[in-house]
Amino acid sequence: MAKRDYSMLGPDARRAVENGLAAAEWYHSEVPRKEMKALMARSDAPAIRDTVILFAAMILFAGLGIVLWPGWWSLPFWLAYGVLYGSAMDSRWHECSHGTAFRTQWMNDAVYQVACFCIVRNPVSWRWSHARHHTDTVIVGRDPEIAIMRPPAFVRLVGNFFGIFDAIHGWTRMILNASGRLHPEEATYIPQSEQHKVIRVARIWTAIYGLTIMAVVLTGSILPLMLIGLPRLYGAWHHVMTGLLQHGGLADNVTDHRLNSRTVLMNPVSRFIYWNMNYHVEHHMFPMVPYHRLPALHAMIRHDLPPPNPSIAAAFREMWPALLRQLRNEDYFLRRDLPATARPYRDDFHAAALGAAE
Amino acid sequence: MPNWIDACGTDDIDPEDLIRFDHASQTFAIYHAPDGAFYATAGRCTHEDVHLCDGLVMGHLIECPKHNGQFDYRNGKALRAPVCVDLQTYPVRIEGDRVFIDIG
Numbered sequence: 001m002a003k004r005d006y007s008m009l010g011p012d013a014r015r016a017v018e019n020g021l022a023a024a025e026w027y028h029s030e031v032p033r034k035e036m037k038a039l040m041a042r043s044d045a046p047a048i049r050d051t052v053i054l055f056a057a058m059i060l061f062a063g064l065g066i067v068l069w070p071g072w073w074s075l076p077f078w079l080a081y082g083v084l085y086g087s088a089m090d091s092r093w094h095e096c097s098h099g100t101a102f103r104t105q106w107m108n109d110a111v112y113q114v115a116c117f118c119i120v121r122n123p124v125s126w127r128w129s130h131a132r133h134h135t136d137t138v139i140v141g142r143d144p145e146i147a148i149m150r151p152p153a154f155v156r157l158v159g160n161f162f163g164i165f166d167a168i169h170g171w172t173r174m175i176l177n178a179s180g181r182l183h184p185e186e187a188t189y190i191p192q193s194e195q196h197k198v199i200r201v202a203r204i205w206t207a208i209y210g211l212t213i214m215a216v217v218l219t220g221s222i223l224p225l226m227l228i229g230l231p232r233l234y235g236a237w238h239h240v241m242t243g244l245l246q247h248g249g250l251a252d253n254v255t256d257h258r259l260n261s262r263t264v265l266m267n268p269v270s271r272f273i274y275w276n277m278n279y280h281v282e283h284h285m286f287p288m289v290p291y292h293r294l295p296a297l298h299a300m301i302r303h304d305l306p307p308p309n310p311s312i313a314a315a316f317r318e319m320w321p322a323l324l325r326q327l328r329n330e331d332y333f334l335r336r337d338l339p340a341t342a343r344p345y346r347d348d349f350h351a352a353a354l355g356a357a358e
Numbered sequence: 359m360p361n362w363i364d365a366c367g368t369d370d371i372d373p374e375d376l377i378r379f380d381h382a383s384q385t386f387a388i389y390h391a392p393d394g395a396f397y398a399t400a401g402r403c404t405h406e407d408v409h410l411c412d413g414l415v416m417g418h419l420i421e422c423p424k425h426n427g428q429f430d431y432r433n434g435k436a437l438r439a440p441v442c443v444d445l446q447t448y449p450v451r452i453e454g455d456r457v458f459i460d461i462g
Contacts, residue, residue, distance in 0.1 A: 033375075286423075287424060
């Protein structure tokens, strides 16, 4: 059993390049060009509607939270505001980083900037990091966005439901970048020509947080932090809950998203918060299909994919035991059966990784 | 020195779309712009070597199907991260119903 090294600068990173796993050609289901063009076509309307709803709900919930502050009756409104700030902004960050949410580019960019601030991800660094995630999805040493490493660090996973580790990591990185420096790993995927932008954004954010903290001191109340900053902690649980399911317990070091990604059917509220990223196999296979067309894409290619998990609870029931098992055996992962209508997994191509599955 | 190659028919590409054309171990992308003009560029994205033929043409932009990098296919200019390097372009000539590109 080989110990995995998730560093972008370590031996697994070198091995991935040597084995042809870096920037490899990935499997994708067949979709006729005409239909794929229709699926990829951009539209502003769905994202404008969803964005108006999102920001209106945030203003409403925050307003009620302020009016009822500091009474206990304000709590449910802060919890609702927090989920929109600390979780819905994760999916807005994601979809707008792909540039697929809106047809109009400045709208993608505007929502992207706001979402990045809320979720504490530098808009420049994370654009590059996410590009790498799509190039080398769950390739150890190449993908900087692997949420569940092996063996799983449960304290970290549970802590992140309250933003404990990743938000604090985001703020720490912000301070580092604001001081004019990049982390050595960031330099592996952010071109030199873009690096000054990382530092500029970090300095603007640091100033905003500085003003917020000053407002706390001047008013003698944590209310300003309830609006800016803290919701990243108390509202993170939903995006962590859905995000862990994306790849958790599945294969690593393969080039078929059916083996390393999970599609989960979800309730409409979670789908609004998550902007349909529950169709995660479909998203990874065809990242330029906008979120509002993913259900249609799913219907078109489901014959070629493992059956989706029927609910969030069912997906956790599948994933959690696999994670526990990975504590004892890092090489263990879930291999889902394909329907008879699907093109089979390329076992010869994935032999090294697939050998450990049952 | 010009080296004109017969790449495809004008009817082979829908308006506002592209096709892949392979020739002598090189791969190209041939575009049919919404205004009826034809253009040709290198076939792979300058960012991660992905074939552009699966991407989306929007007006005079081609979007890489993997990472949303965008180029103006008329002049190859890289317009949106993660693409930073311009795309090689090739002269195009129409003869009858055929599209020729000069691969030099």
